[in-house]
Amino acid sequence: MLRLTSCILILLFSLPLNAAQQAAVAMPDSYSAEAAAKVLKDGGNAVDAAVTAGFVLAVTLPEAGNIGGGGFMLVYKDGKADFLDYREKAPLKAHRDMYLDKQGKVMTEKPLYGILASGVPGSVMGMWQAHQKYGSRPWKALLAPAIQLAEEGFVPHEKLVRYVERYIERVKQDRHGRNFDQYFSGMVTDQPFKQPELAATLKRIAETGPDDFYKGETARLLAGFMQKHGGLISLQDLAQYTAEWRQPLSEGWQGYQVLSAPPPSSGGLVLLQMLKMQSVLQDHFAGLEHNSARYVHLLAELAKRGFADRAEYMGDPDFYQVPTDKLLADDYIGRRAMEVNVEQISETAKIQPGLKESEDTTHYSIIDKWGNAVSTTTTINLSFGSGVVVEGAGFLLNDEMDDFSAKAGVPNYFGAVGSEANEIVPQKRMLSSMTPTILLKNGIVTMVTGSPGGTTIINSVFQSILNRHLYQMTAQQTVDAPRVHHQLLPKDTLRHHPDLNEQTRKALEKMGYTLDGRRFGDLQVISRDEHGQLQAASESSGRGRSLVF
Ligand code: DON
Numbered sequence: 233m234l235r236l237t238s239c240i241l242i243l244l245f246s247l248p249l250n251a252a253q254q255a256a257v258a259m260p261d262s263y264s265a266e267a268a269a270k271v272l273k274d275g276g277n278a279v280d281a282a283v284t285a286g287f288v289l290a291v292t293l294p295e296a297g298n299i300g301g302g303g304f305m306l307v308y309k310d311g312k313a314d315f316l317d318y319r320e321k322a323p324l325k326a327h328r329d330m331y332l333d334k335q336g337k338v339m340t341e342k343p344l345y346g347i348l349a350s351g352v353p354g355s356v357m358g359m360w361q362a363h364q365k366y367g368s369r370p371w372k373a374l375l376a377p378a379i380q381l382a383e384e385g386f387v388p389h390e391k392l393v394r395y396v397e398r399y400i401e402r403v404k405q406d407r408h409g410r411n412f413d414q415y416f417s418g419m420v421t422d423q424p425f426k427q428p429e430l431a432a433t434l435k436r437i438a439e440t441g442p443d444d445f446y447k448g449e450t451a452r453l454l455a456g457f458m459q460k461h462g463g464l465i466s467l468q469d470l471a472q473y474t475a476e477w478r479q480p481l482s483e484g485w486q487g488y489q490v491l492s493a494p495p496p497s498s499g500g501l502v503l504l505q506m507l508k509m510q511s512v513l514q515d516h517f518a519g520l521e522h523n524s525a526r527y528v529h530l531l532a533e534l535a536k537r538g539f540a541d542r543a544e545y546m547g548d549p550d551f552y553q554v555p556t557d558k559l560l561a562d563d564y565i566g567r568r569a570m571e572v573n574v575e576q577i578s579e580t581a582k583i584q585p586g587l588k589e590s591e592d593t594t595h596y597s598i599i600d601k602w603g604n605a606v607s608t609t610t611t612i613n614l615s616f617g618s619g620v621v622v623e624g625a626g627f628l629l630n631d632e633m634d635d636f637s638a639k640a641g642v643p644n645y646f647g648a649v650g651s652e653a654n655e656i657v658p659q660k661r662m663l664s665s666m667t668p669t670i671l672l673k674n675g676i677v678t679m680v681t682g683s684p685g686g687t688t689i690i691n692s693v694f695q696s697i698l699n700r701h702l703y704q705m706t707a708q709q710t711v712d713a714p715r716v717h718h719q720l721l722p723k724d725t726l727r728h729h730p731d732l733n734e735q736t737r738k739a740l741e742k743m744g745y746t747l748d749g750r751r752f753g754d755l756q757v758i759s760r761d762e763h764g765q766l767q768a769a770s771e772s773s774g775r776g777r778s779l780v781f
Pocket of ligand 1: 593594611632664665683684686687689
């Protein structure tokens with residue numbers, strides 16, 4: 233399964249001394265873990281570490297780490313939560329029907345691969361704005377580890393080498409305008425992989441911040457490359473790009489305060505809907521064995537309702553009025569929860585968006601010694617994004633345009649359907665499922681969580697919270713316990729990790745579910761145990777690394 237994207241969060245509060253002195257990182261690879269840990273050990277805060285990690289991942293995790301994509305950063309500092317939206321935007325020349333052929337049929341490969349797949353990148357602006365508001369260390373120093381890894385090379389993990397080889401095979405069979413192999417075919421095991429053009433780009437960004445990327449040499453390289461190959465992103469698109477500080481979503485759940493991503497992500501909204509429905513139905517959850525058929529069925533019932541609302545009501549709030557308050561209102565959630573069929577699969581066609589009666593990434597989690605937390609998910613969408621590297625600038629571009637609804641009701645790569653709320657409009661941001669999340673108890677961070685995985689992200693994050701807080705799992709158990717995913721469509725289809733127990737699988741099939749055993753996600757979790765001590769864990773199936781120090 234293609235794997236992509238990334239996420240961050242910040243917190244500050246008073247803690248018992250020993251707990252306050254602990255710091256932790258949960259990162260998708262060892263280079264980002266070590267670089268971020270060093271920033272923290274040298275006295276930087278969680279946002280400083282997040283900025284360093286963000287740029288290191290653009291070098292060492294090319295399938296998802298990026299400067300050619302976008303993301304969301306959830307920060308909690310000085311008792312206040314903040315959220316930075318640096319999601320990509322549709323180019324000015326984009327239009328609603330740009331991916332339809334003459335017959336009105338969606339050309340499915342166009343928003344996924346090649347020159348027309350990319351939104352205007354937001355990552356460099358995001359890192360800059362996060363640093364301007366919360367950073368404490370010099371910008372240039374924070375980029376130094378990434379520049380060194382690009383210039384002198386990094387020794388790639390064998391999983392990455394295999395990943396790159398497989399992708400190159402696919403590009404050669406079906407090019408779709410991708411030049412990926414020209415840049416990555418030199419990657420082999422045990423040899424430093426150098427990226428000189430990327431190193432030069434990062435050096436310019438280190439010198440002038442976003443000015444280079446959005447108005448300077450990198451902007452000219454990107455816009456010139458687009459023009460040469462018939463792409464849409466122009467100098468004007470880059471000059472006009474903005475990242476936005478938004479109010480994070482915040483809801484109480486089982487004595488915790490859950491902070492998560494607002495629109496243009498659907499992640500926080502669907503997550504909070506599911507958590508709130510879980511509370512309404514807690515008598516049905518009480519005593520259920522973890523990952524028993526009954527438990528999985530209840531999760532599926534909650535997800536179906538969340539995803540029905542996602543398809544109808546969620547999109548970029550700057551272009552479409554998302555009814556957030558109504559979707560989280562207690563009476564609405566109560567009514568939706570009461571419609572859950574505890575015994576049987578609810579009929580798909582009957583799960584309509586509820587308001588009617590009256591839509592490879594990578595994540596990282598950080599806590600610093602002051603208790604600040606950052607939860608960041610960032611993405612170029614599919615693994616290696618559009619497969620297109622900007623010539624002369626050496627970075628991969630995203631294929632985020634596929635997260636728009638190319639045509640109402642027609643599923644995208646992740647099987648998500650959408651409507652007017654998420655149709656393509658110039659400068660609009662495409663709906664996301666990224667769900668960087670932080671849990672607080674009495675103002676103290678108890679959990680920082682997030683994952684890649686497209687639409688599965690929401691269910692991964694939801695289950696990580698239930699694993700930790702309903703089933704008292706350690707951080708490692710939390711990330712490694714088999715998970716399930718339901719998104720309403722395709723009808724009655726439950727995706728599950730291959731190691732979901734056989735008894736549960738048989739019982740679910742008997743209930744009428746169609747099972748799909750493809751693994752998904754790569755949770756990066758930091759949690760605080762009952763003694764106030766931090767635990768950090770990366771999912772064992774990935775190449776992540778977690779440290780507590
Ligand atoms: O923003 C989103 O929801 C997607 N572009 C995320 C893609 C992703 O997680 C890919 N990872 N496997």
